[in-house]
Amino acid sequence: MILRIEDTDLERSEVRYEKQLMDDLKWLGLDWDEGPDVGGPYIPYRQSDRLEIYREHAERLVNEGKAYLCFCTEQELQQERERAAAEQASQIYSGKCRNIDPEQARQRRANGEPCAIRLRIPEHPIKFHDVVHGDVEFSNEVVSDPIILRSSGMPVYNYVVVIDDALMKITHVIRGDDHLSNTPKQVALYEALGWPVPEFAHLSTILGSDRERLSKRHGATSIANFRDMGVLPEALANYLALLGWAPSGGAREIFSLQELVREFRLERVTPSAAVFDMEKLYWLNRHYVKQAAPERIIKLAVPYFTDAYLNDLAEQHGLESAEKSNWMPPQPVLDWLGKVTQLLVPYVDRLDQLPEKAAPVFNYDAQKALSASDNAEVLGWPHTDAVIARFTFKLLEHEEASGARLTPEQFKQIVNEVKAETGAKGKELFHPIRIIITGSHSGPDFDKVIPIIEEGHALQLPNPIRSVCERVHEFARASAEKKK
């Protein structure tokens, strides 16, 4: 595999894009044997460094009569096309300069008359074989002599890729099927140059949920977007492979990169367009996140927490953005964040959703809990008031007797007492208590959340985590106030 930078379009030739492209591919787990960064036998690998090569071969084609100089101006061509459009005829080049005497043409160019170089398309239909589409045939009338070298001296995409592919001994040209209609031009070019035509494989387009071509409008569209969202590379690679390909039998969905390398066959790729389904990607991502080493996930997850946490801090304490970016949590905090991550990760599609998921741990707001619309139903249940009253009482009693720290065992005992005293059980019992402690009626097991809350409280963060007891106090206060 070769990494070649196609940067004959000046606007895209910034180094930034090149680096981003390489970083994205590496992150996905793709590697190349030759390229601008690693070198190789066909150096240089940046098209903007190969302009001389393109010019030489274009001149060669002119000398051999396979291409010719075209003196038509852009305005003339534009008019020609408009006329054709008006007559609803096919918009092909008239061939006006096709038969200018070569000697005469050379003279005109020598005299400084601007001209482009056009390839002479042969009179017969152009056929080629495509690994995913089979045999494809285009009648030569629709191809029309394409420009290969602009009057500015800059070569055209459809021409440079052929030169590079041939010179770099590319055996398989694998690309999007939006290039299928360009292929006859390129095949004609190979033939004119006297070079062997490579294997083509045109992969189907990926569409958004509205059946239009995937674009920025559809949210994540570049590899970097997925990385930033906390999608694992193995999940993306697996999902992408499944768009248009399935193993024979079609019953397996999970493939590691190594398995894909071994089992993927271009011959089995479907030619039809595929709609990108975020939900299925997320399903794969959940699978890989759960399977991955915890240390790796924690390392990936911590930045999402610190970003979100620091934004909160900045909002509340007017922290400067410079201070923010320098803050790195001390080890005990990192360890604790690791536990939060492990608790929440099975319930999340992507890693960037973790801070939101962890909000009940970080941000406790009794007033909001009381007024939240999705808590209204639970707060209106017949047993709720009694459960809240008894639980609050028991917990304050516990606080006086044995201190502010609460273990899951102590919690369990208190809940059992509340259960016995109020007769509430199941949801009736646990939902109100959950609202007191986390502000929400749903969330992970109390057994796991309570130690994390207590441990977070002990860490004395700049934006402190409230302990269970503090939460109960606050809830009692807020609810007394509300009654007034």
Next chain:
RNA sequence: GGCGCUAUCGUCUAGGGGUUAGGACGGAAGAUUCUCAAUCUUCAAACCCGGGUUCGAUUCCCGGUAGCGCUACCA
């Protein structure tokens, strides 16, 4: 407009002249002695239309329709 490509559940797909048309995501229902987005079980859900070939077509051929692409001195 011309040319090209494509067409199996909502989505990704397997399959193939005779099948109960298979799997996965999502959805629905149930289970999990607290919830839940996790986990498990079950269910619903498809061969674009019309001709032809054939004993038989969702499968092969032709046409239509629809979607997408190309039609540049863009890539």
